[in-house]
Amino acid sequence: MPEFAQHVLESLRQPLEDGRVSIARAGGVGHFPARFQLVGAANPCRRGCPSLDRCVCTPAERARYLGRLSRPLLDRIDLHVEMPAVAHADLQLPAGEPSRAVRARVVAARERQRERFRTGRTNAEMSPRLVRRACGLDALAARLLAAAMTRLGLSARAHDRVLKVARTIADLEGAAAIRAEHVAEAVQHRGLDRPWRP
Numbered sequence: 001m002p003e004f005a006q007h008v009l010e011s012l013r014q015p016l017e018d019g020r021v022s023i024a025r026a027g028g029v030g031h032f033p034a035r036f037q038l039v040g041a042a043n044p045c046r047r048g049c050p051s052l053d054r055c056v057c058t059p060a061e062r063a064r065y066l067g068r069l070s071r072p073l074l075d076r077i078d079l080h081v082e083m084p085a086v087a088h089a090d091l092q093l094p095a096g097e098p099s100r101a102v103r104a105r106v107v108a109a110r111e112r113q114r115e116r117f118r119t120g121r122t123n124a125e126m127s128p129r130l131v132r133r134a135c136g137l138d139a140l141a142a143r144l145l146a147a148a149m150t151r152l153g154l155s156a157r158a159h160d161r162v163l164k165v166a167r168t169i170a171d172l173e174g175a176a177a178i179r180a181e182h183v184a185e186a187v188q189h190r191g192l193d194r195p196w197r198p
């Protein structure tokens, strides 16, 4: 993603937020549907070091590169997952959980969302009002989220996105209520909100 020009990256903000693209020309404004799932990848730095932990670039070099992913853009991306280079020993490990089992969990989580909203809406599509209704937290989970907000300097937009992800993690587990561990995992998936390590 950081190989794209900044204005190209920023132009993703509107469709990611509203699910549509508005194009203004002399003759008027046209609105076009643009609901999509964004999957993007970035190296930790321009040199393409194997991981942030093993990056030999200076903090300034790293900030120039990953810094092209602006805060408002990152706010609109639910999951930031760091994928370090695979060690040789890890290639010998037995295969993980089969896709069939994962699929069954996803289908069950979708079914829970269908029952919750009765409109075909998914957790990702919750309005702020629905987030308040469907993502209630107990005291421990609320304290954890408040602490993460302060520590990572999350915006209100990112706050709601963390809640939606936490709701989905709880749904994948079949849990009726969002617990602190679901919030913790959702916060864990906001890796690029943390300052990239010097």
Ligand SMILES: [Zn+2]
Residues within 6 Å of the ligand: 044, 045, 046, 047, 048, 049, 054, 055, 056, 057
């Ligand atoms: Zn590097």
